Structure formats: structure tokens, C-alpha cells
Amino acid sequence: GGTSATSVRVASLLVRIIAMASAIAIGRSQPSDSQVLPVDFLHGVASGDPLSDAVVIWTRATPRGLVGPPTFPDGVMVATTGVNLIWEVWPEEAGAAPNRSGSAVAKEERDFTVKVDITSLKFGVPYAFRFRDGVVSSPVGHFRLPPPGGDALASLRYAIFSCSSWQWGSFAAYAHAAQQKLDFWVHLGDYIYESGGEAMLDSYEAMKRSPTQPTHELLSLADYRERHAQYRTDPDLQSLAGAAPMIPIWDDHEVTNNDWMHGAESHAASQDGDFEARKNAAMRAYHEWMPTRHSAAPDAPLMRWRDFQFGDLAQLLVLESRLLARTQRPALDGEHMRELLMGAVAAAQGGGVLPAPTEWGGSALEGKFKELKTMAEKSRWQENSRLLGFEQLTWISEMVANASARGVRWNLLAQQLRQPLASPNFEEALHRAQMSSDEGVRSRSGIWDSAWANATTAPLGQATYLKDSLRPSIPSPDEYQRHDISPQMRTWALAALAAGRYGINTDFEGWDGYLAERQRFVDALSHGGASGAGKVVVYGGDSHNAWAGLMRGHAGNVVAHEFDGMSVTSRGEEYHTPWLPSDLRNAAWVAANKDLAWADTQHRGYMLVSLSHEAHKVSYLAVDTTLPGTTGKSMCLATFVSVEGQDAFRKETC
Secondary structure, X not given: OOOOHHHHHHHHHHHHHHOOOEOOOOOOOOOOOEEOOOEEOOOOEEEEOOOOOOEEEEEEOEEXXXXXXXXXXXXXXXXXXXXXXEEEEEEOOOOOOOOEEEEXXXXXXXXXXXXXXXXXXXXXXXXXXXXXXXXXEOOOEEEOOOOOOOOOOOEEEEEEEOOOOHHHOOOHHXXXXXXXXXXXXXXXXXXXXXXXOOOOOOOXXXXXXXXXXXXXXXXXXXXXXXXXXXXXXOHHHHHHHOOOOEEEOOOOOOOOOOEEOOEEOOOOHHHHOOHHHHHHHHHHHHHHHOOOOOOOOOOOOOOOOEEEEEOOOEEEEEOOOOOOOOOOOOOOOHHHHHHHHHHHHHHHHHOOOOOOHHHOOXXXXXXXXXXXXXHHHHHHOOOOOOOOHHHHHHHHHHHHHHHHHOOOOEEEEEOOOOOOOOOOOHHHHHHHHHHOOXXXXXXXXXXXXXXXXXXXXXXOOOOEEEOOOOOOOOOOHHHOOEEEOOHHHHHHHHHHHHHHHHOOOOOOOXXXXXXXXXXXXXXXXXXXXXXXXXXXXXXXOXXXXXXXXEEEOOOOOEEEEEEEOOOOOOOOHHHOOOOOOXXXXXXXXXXXXXXXXXXXXXXXXXXXXXXXXXXXXXXXXXXXXXXXXXXXXXXXXXXXXXXXXXXXXXXXXX
């Protein structure tokens, strides 16, 4: 006979319930409601949060036939079920077999993910691990643990990543790093992105990706789980996740763009619902799908800063600057300021009274620019604006002081933000190039002058630019194309000229918009007793571009060396000013910032660090995002070496 609509709906509902997703299992407990189900390990394995005697190992056991994200329909209660797994760990010595094992349950209430905190391990021993269900085994992962704080450790090798958008190209940076024999790797945030849709780049700019899963913006627990699951299917990410322990921290896109304690720029309650519910769903999915040392207990805090000790060589402080203390930024933000700058130029253009840049001095337009400068500085120096908060700043100071007392050589701080920088000064960069004693720089000055004139003063219709910056990997000259300067580009170029000349900041999202809190951060490092060149290193991400500079205290003393890395895939400055040669853009940033030694605003990749008692060595490695794995090009952009007792780091040949 026929099948009723009700029975079809019930059957469909049962399938969806069986496909619900998730499990973090800490320890050996094996609830009686677990089942023997055939599974596949589609998302690889990972280890994370390494201690001297413990590490978290992770996998996801996908029941065969599970399709789509888990969904709880409104009002439907489901019994908790799970999948029995066995975990195994063994030293990677010749002929070694698994000598430690235990059981864990991949529960659907935790998206069939499993985490086990393996304890009583030996530091310095290369270990392997895997999961199995009795029939199918996961890929084999690897880790080696550091000695406890204070014990001798000669060296470390690690990589630092940030901003890995599925839509912007391949994760080749992960595959490249997986070959580097790392002790651990750090992700500074924007590990996933919440936006949905098709890949955003043409094939010549980046590898064409499948659409995001789900295709819409993430809002619910099911949404965030599905996006994490998609990321974990990437072979390049899997190769790195299995090669060394991960130490992650989130930024904004793990929840939504430009978030803070109680809201976000990209969250509208009328459309997106309650922000706290969204935040908690995002962070729950984050911990389910990441190898973090986070309890599955309902009352366990979802967000916290933490530290990792590496013998007498270093301690790593992982900071939280998004969801625990960050206050809502003032209404004046970078986008608004850019609009005001462009509006001032456009108004002068529309009224037929736009003077040439050489004639701005004393003009009404210059007066307007100076007003905007005053507005920007007032917004940036809000005393009550917070990022880290009092409790975390106190902890930083105490941890740094404690490390110094224990004789730890290096204080390393991993946080999400780029060092604060003044807007790029293109005029000063052009002047320096013309006056340079370096013949190579002088030879570029003519090209730069022509590009700048086309952008700012040449008649529209005749002004062109070479589209060499719209390839965020490693460009080939035969793919460069010449394009016309548009009226909008002209307006923005003149606004950028004004921002550089008059020191008008157009970025308020990171440290640039929280300068009072930045000073408190500098004070925390100084008061901790570690101030002094070469002892403190701060890593940052978020900007998608690469920077190397100095952090100074009140008296002008160097407190830390700051190294901010480029994104894995996400687009950077090259997309905002495609009408400028990338090396001119880099030079303009350096020209505007006396403590900025180097910048790269075109490439994607990661930072590779070699650390010893004598020196901290960081290399900026660029990879091609148009191809997966290690099949594409890669190159070292720059290497910098910090030595204790020297204010400045030195640049070395890669």
C-alpha cells in the first residue's frame, strides 16, 4: 500500500536524529548507552595543548550513513547514544607496538568527536597514537612533549598561523609546515570563518573551492559543527594536525565578525537571535572539534587564557582578547573613517574646488583632514576601552615575573592582534626611494612615481595600473594585466594620501583602536621584570599581512619584539589598493612607522620559528594558494633574529 506523509516525516526525522553529531570523551568511561556502529575516520586525528607529561588527542568517528549536520527539531528529545572506540599510544622507536590504550565513547551529543587527555607520558619521547573501533583504524598521529618548566631544553621549532578562510584558497601552508618537523604549532584565530557561499577568487588567484557547508552564515550549534567538520576534511589541515600538537586560540570569526563581550558588529539580534546563545554555540563547537584541554562538563568555562612551559627555554602565554573583556568599540571605526576621508575628497571634487595635493596646505580641505585626525585620536584613546581586562593583565605580569625568577630565557606571547601602526605614508616612501643609496631601490622609484601619479593626478581615462597585487600567493609576470584607474580608486588614493600625510588612523579594530589598553599591556610586560631587548616576543595575526617591529615602553625603551604573521588564505592589503605596486605599499607602511622594520602586504603563508637559548629566529614563509599540498611554489620572504641584550633584531638571508 501507499506510504502516508506522516510516516515519511517520522522516518525522515529518525534519520536526522541518528545523524546528530558529537562527543568529547575525557578518560576511560564507557556509558551503557554506547553502541557498536561501523564508523569512518574522515576528519583525521589531532593532538593539542601539550604539557610535560600529558597531551590531548582527538578524532571524529563518523557513523557510516551519517549525512549532513546533526539537528534537534524543536521539542524533540533524543536518547544519548555513542560509538565505542579504543585509543592507543606508543613510543616511536624501532619495532615499538602500542603499549598504552583505553576506551572512549564518541557521543552524538558531542558530534561524535572524541578527546582523551593522556597523562603519565615522558617528555622528549616521540610518540604515535591512533583510534580504532575494532575494525577500522584512524590515521596515525605524532607528538613529542616538552620538559617541565625549569628543566633543561636546548631548542624548539614551531609554526604560527592565522586567518584560514575556506573561500580564499588552499590550505597549502599547513601542508608545507607539516614537513618542518615541528615541536608544536599555534593558530592565532580565525581558524574558521562564519560567512557562507561560493569561493571568492578566480582560479588564477586561488584554488577553486567547493561552497562552504552550510552555504549560509553560521548561527546555530549545528551550523558551527558542520563548518568545523568541513574544514577537517581538508588533507593539508589533516597532515599538519597529525604531525605535531596544536595550541589554538580563537579570534572573531570563530563566532562572527568583530565581536566583543556582549555583541558583534555583524550580529543583529532582530535577524540573528540572541548573541550569547550564538557565542556559546560557536565556542562549544570549537572545543568539540579542537584538541583543547577543555572539560565536557556543562559548567566548564568555554573561554580562558592559558600558559605552556618549555623547560628553561621558554614559556608561551596564550592570550584571549575577544570575548572575556573586550568592550564595544566607539562608533567611529575604520570603515567610517575611510568613508569620511573619501567623502571630504569627493565633496571637494564635486564642488570643483579640489586642489592638487601640492596645494593642500592652508586649504579648507586640509582643515577638514585635521578635524578628522582629532576625531580619530579621541576615539583611539578611550581610557575605558578594554581588550584584555584587569585580571588577564595582572596574570600576564605575574607570569612574566615568575618566569624571570625561574631563569626562563624567553617569554613568548601569542595573541590575535597586529601591532598598532600609523597609516602608510606614500609620499615619504617615494621621497626615501628617490634619496636612497641603494641602486635597486632607486631603480624602483621611477616605477613607484609613475604608479602614484596614475593613482592620484593623471587624467582619468589615461591613468592605468598593473594588476600585479591581486594574486595573494606568488605571482607570475605573464598573468599581470593593465587596468584603468576608476573614479572611486582616484578618490580612495587621495584619501590614502591624506591619511598618511596627516597621520589619520583608519583601523580601529585591533590595538590601534584601544591605545590605552595597549599601554597597560606594555606596562604589564615591563612590570613583570622581563623588559629588555630579546627576552620578550609577541606574536600577532588578524591583519592577513606580515609585519616585524619593536614594542616600546614609556621611556622609549624596547620592551618586546613583535612579529605578526600573514594569513593562511584570507585576502590582505593587496585587495584594498590593487592600483599600487606591492613593494611601494610595503615601503609606505615602514616609512610611517619608525619602529616597523619590515612589512609584506601581498603573500599568504605562515611564520616558522627556531628558538634556542642564544637566539629567536623567525622566517616568514609564503606559499601558493592556487594549488593544494606542496605542489605549488613556496619561498622565504624574510628572516629576523633576536638576541638577548640587543634592542633591534637583525635581518638575515633566508
